[in-house]
Amino acid sequence: MRIGELAKATGTKAETIRYYEREGVLPAADRTDSNYRDYTDGHLATLTFVRRARELGFSMSQVRELLALSDHDDKPCENVDQLVQRQLVEVKRKIADLSAMRDELAQLLRSCQSDRIGECRIVESLGRRN
Amino acid sequence: MRIGELAKATGTKAETIRYYEREGVLPAADRTDSNYRDYTDGHLATLTFVRRARELGFSMSQVRELLALSDHDDKPCENVDQLVQRQLVEVKRKIADLSAMRDELAQLLRSCQSDRIGECRIVESLGRRN
DNA sequence: GCTTGACCTTGTAGTAGCTACAGGGTCCAT
DNA sequence: ATGGACCCTGTAGCTACTACAAGGTCAAGC
CATH class of the missing domain: 1.20.5 (Single alpha-helices involved in coiled-coils or other helix-helix interfaces)
Structure with a gap:
């Protein structure tokens, strides 16, 4: 999915999505031939997570921590x-x-x-x- | 009074006081021969006002408005x-x-x-x- | 007279989390 | 081939400070 669609799906501006990528809370998407970002459902899930955490007042660095933690299914x-x-x-x-x-x-x-x-x-x- | 004294008296950092001057919420003080700012009790009163308004959550531009309003004793x-x-x-x-x-x-x-x-x-x- | 340290000066850059361009490329329909 | 909607990068702006750097001033102590 392209950045505009992801933006609409999550209520996030495209600029903010690119910002999240730069800040490392959203993995870089693959690019199409024309260099457009091409997002997966995994990106959608992560971005939803990030937005929700931000809405709950977590800072960007806390969001990074939460993401890192949530990557380890088997850890306490x-x-x-x-x-x-x-x-x-x-x-x-x-x-x-x-x-x-x-x-x-x-x-x-x-x-x-x-x-x-x-x-x-x-x-x-x-x-x-x- | 010098900036350090005013700072101590109001619990404001000297840098913040100079910032307030630049931002127009605290009038520029006279200077001594050695170019030090020289504050009056009026400055102390204004800075106290500003700090209090900021503590109450007023933005800088609202503080400017409040100051402008408070200068007109006779207006409603x-x-x-x-x-x-x-x-x-x-x-x-x-x-x-x-x-x-x-x-x-x-x-x-x-x-x-x-x-x-x-x-x-x-x-x-x-x-x-x- | 000289040094030391505390104070003061200006100017600039950093902080958080976006947001808003500018200047350019891509794509699709008419 | 032209218009409009989308995308790209890079940079600057926002709030209210805060933190330097690089230098000037001044009083105390030797």
């Missing part, structure tokens, strides 16, 4: 488990950070009762004294 | 309000996205009962068939 999957575990912790941390932001922003909004900047609690709360 | 602060509102919505959206990620990651972890990659639900769920 405790390492995969660990990567997922670590990512889960990271995501939870981000949620906590954002929740704090959300609360502070909501607090800011509640604090502003005035209508002129000069008396605006928001501007004041952020630390500006003119 | 409804625009400030709107910016905060919009940022709150955005933060909530990110929290929702991350919560979905968290749930999926947790689900992945629960799904993996096997110990070999070949049978690993995690690898399978991500879309890889070898």
Whole structure:
């Protein structure tokens, strides 16, 4: 299949697919006579895997690790488990950070009762004294 | 005050302060005879404002907007309000996205009962068939 | 007076993960 | 043979810093 078809099938831009190839998360495809990339179903599966992992917030290097691990059918999957575990912790941390932001922003909004900047609690709360 | 002092006072690296100057979120300071930047308390207040806004997730261009707005004491602060509102919505959206990620990651972890990659639900769920 | 070390200066390049060209080649239908 | 849709490579841009390199300044200590 050509790059455009693979792109459509996975919701990925062709440029991104080529980028993934350069970054080593998608093996280079064979080329046609006219030098077009020719992808297999294996490529489709791998790209789906990569996109899914990226959607779950794994970094490119983590994706590389996951791919390397998933290539060894017979090895224990405790390492995969660990990567997922670590990512889960990271995501939870981000949620906590954002929740704090959300609360502070909501607090800011509640604090502003005035209508002129000069008396605006928001501007004041952020630390500006003119 | 010199850049190092301002840096320490605000928990910002000197390089970041110079970057903020280039980006127009912190006015250029006067220079001493030896060409060192010489900051005022006004700079300290502005930098505190900028850092706080950045911590709350505002982008640099939003920070620029907030600064521009906060310069007009007599104008209504409804625009400030709107910016905060919009940022709150955005933060909530990110929290929702991350919560979905968290749930999926947790689900992945629960799904993996096997110990070999070949049978690993995690690898399978991500879309890889070898 | 000279050195040492901490500070400051500019300018440039790197980070992550794409995305968007420019400038060119290929292929198929009309 | 011409148009349009696709493909190719290579490079530059995006955000918000961060990290140098190569050099200038200044106060303290000998």
